[in-house]
Every structure is written in structure tokens, then in C-alpha cells.
Amino acid sequence: MPEPRPQDAETITHRLVLPRDANHHGTLYAGTLLSLALEAGYSTAYHAAGLSANLVLKRVLDLRCYAPVPVGHVVQIRGRQIHRGSAQIVVALWGTPLGRSRMPWMDGLMQFVHVGEDGRPEPLDEAPDETPPHLDAPWSMLQDRTRKLLRIRQ
Numbered sequence: 027m028p029e030p031r032p033q034d035a036e037t038i039t040h041r042l043v044l045p046r047d048a049n050h051h052g053t054l055y056a057g058t059l060l061s062l063a064l065e066a067g068y069s070t071a072y073h074a075a076g077l078s079a080n081l082v083l084k085r086v087l088d089l090r091c092y093a094p095v096p097v098g099h100v101v102q103i104r105g106r107q108i109h110r111g112s113a114q115i116v117v118a119l120w121g122t123p124l125g126r127s128r129m130p131w132m133d134g135l136m137q138f139v140h141v142g143e144d145g146r147p148e149p150l151d152e153a154p155d156e157t158p159p160h161l162d163a164p165w166s167m168l169q170d171r172t173r174k175l176l177r178i179r180q
Contacts, residue, residue: 038104044097054095075151104119104122116138
């Protein structure tokens with residue numbers, strides 16, 4: 027059986043929503059949501075790219091919040107690489123509250139680039155796959171959204 031590749035693995039992040047993370051409605055503040063998503067996204071990209079990668083965020087392709095998360099709830103953000111170029115990785119994020127509905131409270135797409143010492147993009151150690159892997163839900167939906175967004179913004 028072939029050994030799983032890091033870029034095919036999921037990362038999982040958990041976080042308790044504390045009062046310091048809340049807005050005036052007592053739910054997760056949008057700025058904290060962005061911070062949590064970026065941490066989960068970077069962790070996912072770093073895991074997929076390998077220990078020698080020097081990654082920087084190029085852009086947030088898409089970030090959607092579907093439901094408020096009250097203080098005191100634990101959230102989970104799963105991450106997975108869904109696109110790989112010669113010097114870039116796009117990761118998808120899927121956030122669900124623990125112990126409640128399996129419906130997402132957020133999802134997102136972030137693009138990271140591997141840069142050299144001069145700050146310019148450099149190829150990753152492992153070349154991109156010629157054919158993208160078949161992904162199950164929710165990753166397939168996020169991969170389709172990535173394709174549309176990358177086509178629009180190139």
C-alpha cells in the first residue's frame with residue numbers, strides 16, 4: 027500500500043471561542059475568524075509543502091461565514107490542499123462547530139506561495155500533479171470554487 031503524501035492529508039485545528047474573541051453580539055468576531063482561518067490555512071499549506079518550504083500568503087481567494095458561533099463553543103477547522111502549482115498551494119478550509127450540527131459555520135480558500143531569500147516565488151520541492159486528485163465532499167465543492175476563482179483572477 028503506498029504511503030500517503032503530506033499534500034493529501036487533512037489538518038485539524040480546534041479552538042474554544044472565548045469572550046475576548048467575541049463581538050458586541052457575543053459571537054465570534056470577524057477579525058478573529060480571519061485570524062483563525064489564516065492560522066489553519068498556513069498550517070495546512072506548510073504541512074502540504076514540506077518542512078523546507080518558505081510560505082507567504084498571496085491572497086485569500088474566498089472566505090465565507092454561514093452562521094454565528096457563540097462564546098463557549100468549540101470550533102473545528104479542517105484543511106486540505108486542493109490545488110498545487112509549481113510555486114503555489116491553494117488550501118481549502120471547512121469549519122464546523124463541535125457537538126452540534128455538521129453544517130459548516132465557515133469555509134474558505136487561501137493561496138500560499140513558496141518564496142526564496144529574495145522574496146520572489148520559487149518552485150516547490152515536489153512538482154504539481156498533472157491531473158488533480160478526485161476529492162470527496164466538501165473538498166470537491168471547494169475545488170470547483172477554486173477553479174472558478176483562479177480563472178477569473180488570472
